[in-house]
Amino acid sequence: MTYEKIQIAKENGLATLTLNAPDRLNAVSRKMIAELKQCWEELAADESVRAVLLTGAGRGFCAGADLADPDRAKGNTSDSGEALDKFFNPVIRLMRSVPKPIVAAVNGPAAGVGMSFALASDIAIAGKSASFLQAFARIGLLPDGGSTWFLPRLVGEQRARALAMLAPQISAQQAKDWGLIWDVVEDADLMKTAGDLARRLADGPTMSLARIKEAMNRASGNTLSQQLDVERDFQRELGKSEDFKEGVAAFLAKRKPEFKGK
Incomplete structure (x- = not known):
């Protein structure tokens, strides 16, 4: 299938899934999240795919939900959980349940649900200039995309609460030091390093x-x-x-x- 807000390429058992809204730092629109849901369903069912590499086009991994998305405004209701139930939660559930490893190559800012996408992956590698931000409290919300589940398990209660409540932007190195991601590499080496690791998994058992x-x-x-x-x-x-x-x-x-x- 042809997508507009994401790109998918498959080669010898490895699927590369790229968030494709570089002009918005790959902020997640309603169209993008709907395409992601369909893509993850297809990848889960495709027996030829043995591993997935997830990244973002341009200079960002994912800046979170696109608050300026016109489709979001059209569907605005007093129930803020509706969008999670309909769009975002199914994607996180699919990422965790798909029976093949997911490697995230975090190539820039990973904020809001973008950070959740990285945490929901099985192994995350970041470029040195990447950053991570639980941005939700900055606009009066709480972390979603599973981040309230992932964070305490990865960094402990104190750090998880501080990341969620104070909403600091942390560096890729700090994210590694705290156990949020697997590794940090030079920006120029990110895609090769993550690609080699994903290829190793695609060729694995x-x-x-x-x-x-x-x-x-x-x-x-x-x-x-x-x-x-x-x-x-x-x-x-x-x-x-x-x-x-x-x-x-x-x-x-x-x-x-x-x-x-x-």
Whole structure:
């Protein structure tokens, strides 16, 4: 499908999804979020896609919701949660549940729901000049896109509350130091570094990566005993996979495995 506010490219198991409103620092309009929802649904169902690289066009990753979006004004109601239920929450749920790893290449400001997109990814890498901002309190709202769930788990209660209430803009290096993202690289190296990592995942044991993602999603709501059962059930399934057989054979032969994602 052809999109207007996003771009999608697929090559040898890797899909690159680019937010494409560079004149607005990729601020999320109603059209963009609707396209994102449809795209994530398609990526989840596409068996040829084994990993996804998410980034933004131009000099920004995502500046948050587009408050000047004319479609937003047309749909304005007294229920501010309606847009979350209809547009934004489904996208975050899809990102967390899609059975393939998502790598975010944060190439500039990640504010508001843009920061939530980075946190909802499985692995986030930022360019040195990137920044992160929970902007919501600046306009009288609270963090959404799952950020009130992600932040305490990643940085602890004190930092999470300060990030949400004081709304400071923090650097990519500080985000890494606090555990919000995986790594920081020079701006010029960002896309190659993130692309290489995403390619490594796309060439990896797809079922294994999917079950790792699902197991960690379940862990926050499970007791240790329940999580041990999840690990048992998933390990039983993976132990029957072709990729496990290939992984063991490659290890014993001291060669690089050639995973097929099966």
